[in-house]
Amino acid sequence: MVARTGAQVALLAFVITIAGGLLVGNSFQTVLSRSLTATVAALLIGQFVAWSSKLVLRDYLQRRKVQIDTAHAEAAAPAEAGADGRTAAKTG
Numbered sequence: 166m167v168a169r170t171g172a173q174v175a176l177l178a179f180v181i182t183i184a185g186g187l188l189v190g191n192s193f194q195t196v197l198s199r200s201l202t203a204t205v206a207a208l209l210i211g212q213f214v215a216w217s218s219k220l221v222l223r224d225y226l227q228r229r230k231v232q233i234d235t236a237h238a239e240a241a242a243p244a245e246a247g248a249d250g251r252t253a254a255k256t257g
Contacts, residue, residue: 174211
């Protein structure tokens with residue numbers, strides 16, 4: 166996921182830089198050198214953003230799973246207590 170996201174951001178930066186440079190009327194060498202520089206920079210930035218997003222998402226999903234498992238265990242506990250057919254007598 167991280168490598169793919171970084172590559173997609175880099176290709177997008179490359180295309181935008183090429184189009185922008187050609188529309189302005191810069192020379193081919195200037196457009197190409199700036200596009201390659203933007204590609205490398207966008208690749209590094211894209212991979213960092215994807216990596217940090219992956220960590221945030223994984224942390225959220227782990228916490229959510231624990232919440233769901235806890236809720237399931239709490240809901241199943243009364244059912245397991247009464248599963249033998251007997252009910253607890255109230256004291257009081």
